[in-house]
Amino acid sequence: MAAIIEPRTLKGFRDFLPPQEIERRSLIEKIERSFRSFGFVPIDTPALEYAGILLGKGGGETDKQIYRFKDNGDRDVALRFDLTVPFARFVAQYKQELVLPFKRYHIAKVWRGENTQRGRYREFTQCDIDIVGSDSAAADFEILLVIRNTFRTLGLDAGIRLNHRGLFNRFLTNIKADGRSVEILRIVDKLTKVGEDETRKALEEITGEGAGKIVEYINRRGAYGETLEALTALAGGACPESERLATLHSYMKDTGTEDSFTLDPSITRGLDYYTGIVYETFLNEDPSIGSVCSGGRYDNLAGLYARERISGVGTSIGLDRLIAALESLGKLEKRSGYTVLAITWGGEREAGRRQALAERFRAEGIPCETLLESADEAPAAGKALTRQFIQAEKKGIPWVLIPPEEGSGEFVLRDTRERRSLEALSFQEVIRTIAPRGPSRAACPA
Amino acid sequence: MAAIIEPRTLKGFRDFLPPQEIERRSLIEKIERSFRSFGFVPIDTPALEYAGILLGKGGGETDKQIYRFKDNGDRDVALRFDLTVPFARFVAQYKQELVLPFKRYHIAKVWRGENTQRGRYREFTQCDIDIVGSDSAAADFEILLVIRNTFRTLGLDAGIRLNHRGLFNRFLTNIKADGRSVEILRIVDKLTKVGEDETRKALEEITGEGAGKIVEYINRRGAYGETLEALTALAGGACPESERLATLHSYMKDTGTEDSFTLDPSITRGLDYYTGIVYETFLNEDPSIGSVCSGGRYDNLAGLYARERISGVGTSIGLDRLIAALESLGKLEKRSGYTVLAITWGGEREAGRRQALAERFRAEGIPCETLLESADEAPAAGKALTRQFIQAEKKGIPWVLIPPEEGSGEFVLRDTRERRSLEALSFQEVIRTIAPRGPSRAACPA
Numbered sequence: 001m002a003a004i005i006e007p008r009t010l011k012g013f014r015d016f017l018p019p020q021e022i023e024r025r026s027l028i029e030k031i032e033r034s035f036r037s038f039g040f041v042p043i044d045t046p047a048l049e050y051a052g053i054l055l056g057k058g059g060g061e062t063d064k065q066i067y068r069f070k071d072n073g074d075r076d077v078a079l080r081f082d083l084t085v086p087f088a089r090f091v092a093q094y095k096q097e098l099v100l101p102f103k104r105y106h107i108a109k110v111w112r113g114e115n116t117q118r119g120r121y122r123e124f125t126q127c128d129i130d131i132v133g134s135d136s137a138a139a140d141f142e143i144l145l146v147i148r149n150t151f152r153t154l155g156l157d158a159g160i161r162l163n164h165r166g167l168f169n170r171f172l173t174n175i176k177a178d179g180r181s182v183e184i185l186r187i188v189d190k191l192t193k194v195g196e197d198e199t200r201k202a203l204e205e206i207t208g209e210g211a212g213k214i215v216e217y218i219n220r221r222g223a224y225g226e227t228l229e230a231l232t233a234l235a236g237g238a239c240p241e242s243e244r245l246a247t248l249h250s251y252m253k254d255t256g257t258e259d260s261f262t263l264d265p266s267i268t269r270g271l272d273y274y275t276g277i278v279y280e281t282f283l284n285e286d287p288s289i290g291s292v293c294s295g296g297r298y299d300n301l302a303g304l305y306a307r308e309r310i311s312g313v314g315t316s317i318g319l320d321r322l323i324a325a326l327e328s329l330g331k332l333e334k335r336s337g338y339t340v341l342a343i344t345w346g347g348e349r350e351a352g353r354r355q356a357l358a359e360r361f362r363a364e365g366i367p368c369e370t371l372l373e374s375a376d377e378a379p380a381a382g383k384a385l386t387r388q389f390i391q392a393e394k395k396g397i398p399w400v401l402i403p404p405e406e407g408s409g410e411f412v413l414r415d416t417r418e419r420r421s422l423e424a425l426s427f428q429e430v431i432r433t434i435a436p437r438g439p440s441r442a443a444c445p446a
Numbered sequence: 447m448a449a450i451i452e453p454r455t456l457k458g459f460r461d462f463l464p465p466q467e468i469e470r471r472s473l474i475e476k477i478e479r480s481f482r483s484f485g486f487v488p489i490d491t492p493a494l495e496y497a498g499i500l501l502g503k504g505g506g507e508t509d510k511q512i513y514r515f516k517d518n519g520d521r522d523v524a525l526r527f528d529l530t531v532p533f534a535r536f537v538a539q540y541k542q543e544l545v546l547p548f549k550r551y552h553i554a555k556v557w558r559g560e561n562t563q564r565g566r567y568r569e570f571t572q573c574d575i576d577i578v579g580s581d582s583a584a585a586d587f588e589i590l591l592v593i594r595n596t597f598r599t600l601g602l603d604a605g606i607r608l609n610h611r612g613l614f615n616r617f618l619t620n621i622k623a624d625g626r627s628v629e630i631l632r633i634v635d636k637l638t639k640v641g642e643d644e645t646r647k648a649l650e651e652i653t654g655e656g657a658g659k660i661v662e663y664i665n666r667r668g669a670y671g672e673t674l675e676a677l678t679a680l681a682g683g684a685c686p687e688s689e690r691l692a693t694l695h696s697y698m699k700d701t702g703t704e705d706s707f708t709l710d711p712s713i714t715r716g717l718d719y720y721t722g723i724v725y726e727t728f729l730n731e732d733p734s735i736g737s738v739c740s741g742g743r744y745d746n747l748a749g750l751y752a753r754e755r756i757s758g759v760g761t762s763i764g765l766d767r768l769i770a771a772l773e774s775l776g777k778l779e780k781r782s783g784y785t786v787l788a789i790t791w792g793g794e795r796e797a798g799r800r801q802a803l804a805e806r807f808r809a810e811g812i813p814c815e816t817l818l819e820s821a822d823e824a825p826a827a828g829k830a831l832t833r834q835f836i837q838a839e840k841k842g843i844p845w846v847l848i849p850p851e852e853g854s855g856e857f858v859l860r861d862t863r864e865r866r867s868l869e870a871l872s873f874q875e876v877i878r879t880i881a882p883r884g885p886s887r888a889a890c891p892a
Binding site: 004005006007008009010013014015016017018021022024025036037038039041042043044045046047048049050052053064065067069070071072073075077079089090092093094097099101103104109111113123131134136137138139141142145149247250251252253254255256302304305306307336337338339342345348349351352353355356359362367368369370372373391394395397 | 450451452453454455456459460461462463464467468470471482483484485487488489490491492493494495496498499510511513515516517518519521523525535536538539540543545547549550555557559569577580582583584585587588591595693696697698699700701702748750751752753782783784785788791794795797798799801802804805808813814815816818819837840841843
């Protein structure tokens with residue numbers, strides 16, 4: 001007999017049992033619905049690409065983490081590590097077919113050889129939206145509005161903090177520190193990790209007196225309008241970047257959404273390729289979780305693949321971080337299945353007729369399953385029924401139906417949550433009991 | 447300046463542009479809804495597994511096609527080539543947590559180094575359902591019913607042809623050819639490819655006179671009941687296998703679904719691990735496409751991972767073959783987007799107010815987008831509007847709204863398919879025009 005192989009997954013890779021996968025699908029469906037309601041359309045790209053397409057795009061750290069190998073034809077291939085680089089290739093490859101401005105969403109798995117000791121996964125899901133082919137403030141604002149709408153749809157109270165990389169660069173030029181902007185950004189990016197004193201010290205080593213002004217800039221908080229005024233002054237006066245932020249503010253007033261947004265000059269988004277607005281999203285119920293949705297405007301998405309510059313703006317929701325946040329806030333659905341009504345097992349001879357009965361409920365839009373047992377005789381009342389009620393409870397099925405004795409036409413309906421039975425119901429009464437607001441709601445699984 | 451890298455995908459790997467991805471998502475959503483209505487729950491497993499978990503499970507051919515490599519930690523890993531082997535591991539790994547019988551579905555990508563010259567893909571989507579932990583005919587029938595229901599949901603006229611591997615084996619024993627059953631199965635499996643004469647010759651080389659009886663067996667067609675009688679006689683009389691087929695027939699009669707099923711003794715399903723019923727699904731409008739959904743009952747799913755035997759029954763829909771079939775039948779939806787209503791661009795100052803208007807329609811359940819333009823001045827009537835109508839047409843958006851002049855409150859609604867405009871509409875009249883049966887239907891993207 002062959003040796004037993006231990007069933008296990010690679011570290012950083014997960015299986016999802018039904019309650020977890022149901023939760024993931026439910027969240028993805030809500031996120032998708034929000035994206036689609038704004039007119040974003042889905043695309044998909046391969047998990048595996050030519051390594052040359054992916055390498056060198058995400059920065060040194062990413063290249064080390066890429067899952068790269070030679071395939072059976074000795075080609076140098078790699079698994080995608082995000083959805084942005086594949087999108088850049090996609091836009092360059094199909095530029096003749098796309099109608100610009102192009103608004104796409106892409107929800108899919110990506111793979112990175114992360115350090116799993118820090119609780120990170122090596123396979124995880126990203127939910128991206130991007131608008132390419134438009135430089136306008138309207139495109140920037142649309143992304144911000146989609147983020148706001150999506151978190152409201154998820155029942156979360158989220159605050160979006162935005163900033164403008166270009167305005168910060170203009171400020172650095174104004175204090176003659178623009179030559180060191182890369183290092184300054186790297187230091188400022190660590191502000192929340194190392195604290196203000198460490199940050200100031202690190203800046204002083206680079207810019208001397210400028211450090212004080214930089215700390216003043218990134219520390220500005222308050223009402224959007226006042227903060228913008230202060231930053232504009234520090235940057236040397238009105239400029240296209242400050243005008244962009246002002247226009248976005250006017251859009252927030254036009255749509256009555258001001259309460260969702262904060263102008264936060266400490267948001268830098270690291271050394272990413274952003275050139276315009278950048279933003280992060282925090283859950284007001286627990287901001288310490290960190291950003292659940294980040295992004296920004298970039299100048300040239302497809303530059304390495306095509307001669308034309310394609311600018312755009314976008315964002316990415318990390319599904320796993322979102323789920324961790326929902327879990328810590330106690331907001332996960334904890335659903336075990338989709339079935340609303342289970343019909344008891346009545347022995348192998350009876351199974352066909354019980355399926356026919358189940359079909360009647362499905363036809364009314366009610367997810368309905370016939371319970372299965374390995375015994376092939378009709379169960380006597382009592383123990384066997386109890387066993388089936390327990391099975392239904394474990395599977396999270398709220399209602400169990402005991403079909404009528406021949407000729408009686410009356411159903412017994414078991415409520416597994418209250419643990420009580422309703423007797424002598426007609427078919428219609430069963431439906432009204434389990435789906436009081438109409439069957440279509442019962443059938444909407446998400 | 448860095449060299450331009452040619453944007454391209456690996457052969458056998460595809461991008462999906464919005465119309466294709468919308469179609470795929472729509473089909474998957476319908477298939478999922480069908481699976482869920484019967485009480486099947488989703489799981490997910492990693493794309494990457496320990497190579498030892500996957501190797502040797504699919505037969506010699508599969509092992510050659512597996513994408514296998516050493517990861518950054520020098521582990522021997524491979525991409526899953528189907529969803530069944532991961533499920534076997536899953537069942538063994540979580541047997542304490544699962545409520546048996548367990549009914550799961552899994553819709554996901556798999557990877558195989560197929561020969562692309564035969565029109566095959568190396569990355570493709572499978573839609574699997576399985577019931578494990580039940581030996582009963584009721585479980586077999588449930589899978590058959592789900593297949594039937596799923597294809598009806600997809601608007602396809604499908605016929606399911608079933609057979610019983612165990613009955614065929616009993617027949618071979620009865621004609622004393624069971625010692626050569628593996629070779630016989632291999633020959634019979636090629637029947638549709640090489641034809642009856644070649645098959646008979648190949649069989650004669652193995653079984654001599656038995657060849658004639660085998661050809662008689664596999665050629666039996668006709669009404670289910672008569673065919674079953676003939677096969678039972680050839681197999682030596684009533685047996686558990688013939689009883690199983692008879693029970694399934696009684697279920698078909700109980701549910702009024704007989705017209706969907708045929709007993710077809712030529713269905714063998716190759717050298718797969720099936721031990722009980724096996725089935726294939728053909729589209730009546732074009733059976734030459736081949737089976738769009740195949741499967742069967744197996745004796746021991748988790749045998750290599752656990753000491754307990756876990757039996758089950760399941761099926762797999764190949765999404766790409768299904769789409770190819772729909773395409774050849776002219777039944778693809780050809781949808782470019784989800785937006786029902788687009789609002790014209792009125793310049794950058796106006797964009798916030800137009801988003802606020804779009805929000806009013808979204809709140810009514812109508813997917814609505816504000817068109818984007820790179821020009822930042824209000825368009826004059828005429829050319830600029832026409833350009834926007836064309837943009838909407840290309841994006842497949844049926845309605846375009848021109849918001850009212852200040853104070854008038856009257857909308858102009860453009861029908862992009864009829865290419866005509868309706869003037870002086872109120873907000874409510876716009877809604878009634880674009881969503882006559884109520885907004886929720888307009889918002890249901892699938």
